[in-house]
Amino acid sequence: MDNENRQIKGFNNFSKFIVFYILLAFFMIYLYQYFFKAQTTEIPYSQFKSLVEHDRVKSCTISDKYIHGIYIDKDGRKRQFVTVLVNDPELVKVLEKHHVKFSGKVTNTWLTNLIFGWILPFGFLFFIWWLMTRKMRGTSGGLFGFGKSRFRVYLNEKPDVKFSDVAGAEEAKQEIQEIVDYLKDPERYQRLGGRAPKGVLLVGAPGVGKTLFAKATAGEAGVPFISISGSEFIEMFVGVGASRVRDLFNEAKKLSPCIVFIDEIDAIGKSRAVNSLTSNDEREQTLNQLLAEMDGFDSSKGVIIMAATNRPEILDPALLRPGRFDRQIIVDKPDLKGREEIFKVHMKKIKVAPDVDVKKLAQMTPGLVGADIANIVNEAALLAARENRDAVYMEHFEEAIERQIAGLKKKNKVISKEEKERVAYHECGHAICAYVLPGADPVHKISIVPRGLSALGYTQQLPTDERYLMTKEEMLDKVTTLLGGRAAEEIVFGSVSTGAQNDLSRATDIVRAIVTQFGMDEKLGLVVVEQQSGGHFLTSEGILTKGDRVSEKTKQLIDEEIAKIMNSCYVRAKDILRENKEKLDKLASELLKKEVINEEELKKIMEDRNGD
Ligand code: ADP
Numbered sequence: 001m002d003n004e005n006r007q008i009k010g011f012n013n014f015s016k017f018i019v020f021y022i023l024l025a026f027f028m029i030y031l032y033q034y035f036f037k038a039q040t041t042e043i044p045y046s047q048f049k050s051l052v053e054h055d056r057v058k059s060c061t062i063s064d065k066y067i068h069g070i071y072i073d074k075d076g077r078k079r080q081f082v083t084v085l086v087n088d089p090e091l092v093k094v095l096e097k098h099h100v101k102f103s104g105k106v107t108n109t110w111l112t113n114l115i116f117g118w119i120l121p122f123g124f125l126f127f128i129w130w131l132m133t134r135k136m137r138g139t140s141g142g143l144f145g146f147g148k149s150r151f152r153v154y155l156n157e158k159p160d161v162k163f164s165d166v167a168g169a170e171e172a173k174q175e176i177q178e179i180v181d182y183l184k185d186p187e188r189y190q191r192l193g194g195r196a197p198k199g200v201l202l203v204g205a206p207g208v209g210k211t212l213f214a215k216a217t218a219g220e221a222g223v224p225f226i227s228i229s230g231s232e233f234i235e236m237f238v239g240v241g242a243s244r245v246r247d248l249f250n251e252a253k254k255l256s257p258c259i260v261f262i263d264e265i266d267a268i269g270k271s272r273a274v275n276s277l278t279s280n281d282e283r284e285q286t287l288n289q290l291l292a293e294m295d296g297f298d299s300s301k302g303v304i305i306m307a308a309t310n311r312p313e314i315l316d317p318a319l320l321r322p323g324r325f326d327r328q329i330i331v332d333k334p335d336l337k338g339r340e341e342i343f344k345v346h347m348k349k350i351k352v353a354p355d356v357d358v359k360k361l362a363q364m365t366p367g368l369v370g371a372d373i374a375n376i377v378n379e380a381a382l383l384a385a386r387e388n389r390d391a392v393y394m395e396h397f398e399e400a401i402e403r404q405i406a407g408l409k410k411k412n413k414v415i416s417k418e419e420k421e422r423v424a425y426h427e428c429g430h431a432i433c434a435y436v437l438p439g440a441d442p443v444h445k446i447s448i449v450p451r452g453l454s455a456l457g458y459t460q461q462l463p464t465d466e467r468y469l470m471t472k473e474e475m476l477d478k479v480t481t482l483l484g485g486r487a488a489e490e491i492v493f494g495s496v497s498t499g500a501q502n503d504l505s506r507a508t509d510i511v512r513a514i515v516t517q518f519g520m521d522e523k524l525g526l527v528v529v530e531q532q533s534g535g536h537f538l539t540s541e542g543i544l545t546k547g548d549r550v551s552e553k554t555k556q557l558i559d560e561e562i563a564k565i566m567n568s569c570y571v572r573a574k575d576i577l578r579e580n581k582e583k584l585d586k587l588a589s590e591l592l593k594k595e596v597i598n599e600e601e602l603k604k605i606m607e608d609r610n611g612d
């Protein structure tokens with residue numbers, strides 16, 4: 001099945017098609033002029049003058065450039081003539097003298113020429129072309145033509161998008177620089193000892209610029225960019241998807257070094273276990289083919305597969321194994337500074353009035369992504385154009401932002417101001433506990449830039465060093481930190497939200513381990529009720545696998561002890577936060593303003609108050 005292959009080269013075929021028809025059009029114009037003009041003899045003005053003087057011109061029409069008319073030739077036959085008009089003030093007198101019917105004509109001939117010489121032939125050609133493409137589309141539903149027109153591979157020879165067109169996302173840019181270096185000269189890169197990358201998975205919410213990123217990578221490296229959407233692989237006919245994957249890779253090898261970009265890879269890469277009830281053979285075959293192709297090709301060939309998804313958790317783990325999409329780059333939603341830069345990038349394309357405050361615009365658009373901002377700038381420009389203004393003013397941007405946010409609110413994609421405040425306090429609760437408690441890992445970053453669908457904010461803690469032994473105190477500090485978010489919510493808002501669910505289950509896991517695995521509980525003593533079942537001790541897997549060894553009474557005791565420890569940690573978290581309420585407020589308001597707070601900034605706020 002070579003249909004898809006042809007489709008990729010379809011661009012060439014298409015241009016051949018066009019060239020052929022343009023030639024045909026010229027030929028037809030030539031024919032038209034040949035036949036229509038043939039009956040008209042072109043005569044010099046002097047001859048025209050002498051014909052008039054010999055009374056052989058019957059009538060004529062004078063336009064601003066030509067004189068058309070009818071004369072009688074030597075054999076007495078009527079003939080059409082045309083002559084170029086010369087500036088001759090005597091002409092009218094002469095015509096009148098010889099009783100020639102004449103009329104003036106203002107309309108110039110370019111319009112008729114345009115209609116008959118160009119528009120009609122082209123219209124005709126487009127009609128034929130339309131008929132033919134319709135026919136082709138008609139057959140694509142048939143067994144032999146499938147995919148012919150539905151399978152779209154976009155081949156972009158060296159896109160002119162550069163990293164400078166992608167605002168913000170500095171971390172992702174750095175990570176991707178290596179890929180650029182590699183693509184620029186695959187052999188040199190390998191000679192220097194770099195391991196050739198193969199697959200890069202870009203993870204991020206829709207509209208954060210994943211496609212833009214992939215394109216910019218190709219643009220920076222100066223290599224072709226082939227893109228296809230994952231959902232386009234899947235069709236009704238079994239086997240089509242797999243053959244498309246094969247053809248895609250064949251084509252990519254020919255174009256190497258190049259980038260193949262698969263958007264929405266989750267459409268094919270969904271974990272095979274996820275919905276085994278409605279198993280989709282077609283998808284599975286396509287996925288298997290993709291895996292086989294990725295394993296099969298020699299990475300020194302210089303083909304990089306980039307894929308994008310906003311749901312990495314549902315991907316088949318096989319896709320993420322070494323040698324496949326083993327690099328994952330997270331493209332976060334932009335923070336305040338990022339949004340400001342994105343505004344700037346898109347404003348380059350329009351005329352911005354001096355009253356526009358980009359910083360303020362960024363503040364007005366929390367939670368929005370690059371695609372939203374591109375829309376806003378576009379909308380603002382349209383609004384200004386509609387008002388016939390000389391530039392795009394702040395009012396237009398404000399209006400455009402309102403519209404964009406109203407549109408997103410309908411789709412439930414915008415968090416409200418109250419929610420944001422709650423998230424800020426929650427994260428600061430974690431951060432302050434972590435800062436105060438010696439056993440907790442130090443805070444690296446606090447953020448309320450929403451990430452993915454579930455997490456509205458996060459506090460990133462980095463362990464100081466790898467440790468295999470932990471004291472009970474350290475573990476309790478960790479639990480207290482985990483509960484700090486919920487505690488802060490309770491102190492500030494008097495109620496708790498559902499946002500702390502993940503914190504609670506992680507805290508419970510640790511406490512359960514304290515009680516049942518490490519013999520650290522006073523009541524249960526040294527009895528190890530559960531075996532550590534491989535992996536890290538914090539994972540919840542395998543808990544109570546040895547449940548048969550435990551009596552009902554012990555189980556109850558375990559539950560009681562867990563509840564007791566959890567509770568005391570929670571009380572401790574609340575105490576810490578009450579003691580540091582001022583710092584909590586200050587940190588939260590700072591976080592609301594900046595959206596991201598790093599280690600040093602946290603330290604500054606925490607120590608600033610200590611000095612008072
Ligand atoms: P995704 O693939 O993540 O859904 P896209 O790459 O299709 O997002 O982004 C859509 C558009 O949004 C881009 O074409 C670009 O105009 C704009 N955009 C997104 N992110 C950025 C960014 N970081 N800088 C500049 N423009 C961006």
Ligand code: ZN
Pocket residue numbers: 426427430485486499500503
């Ligand atoms: Zn939390």
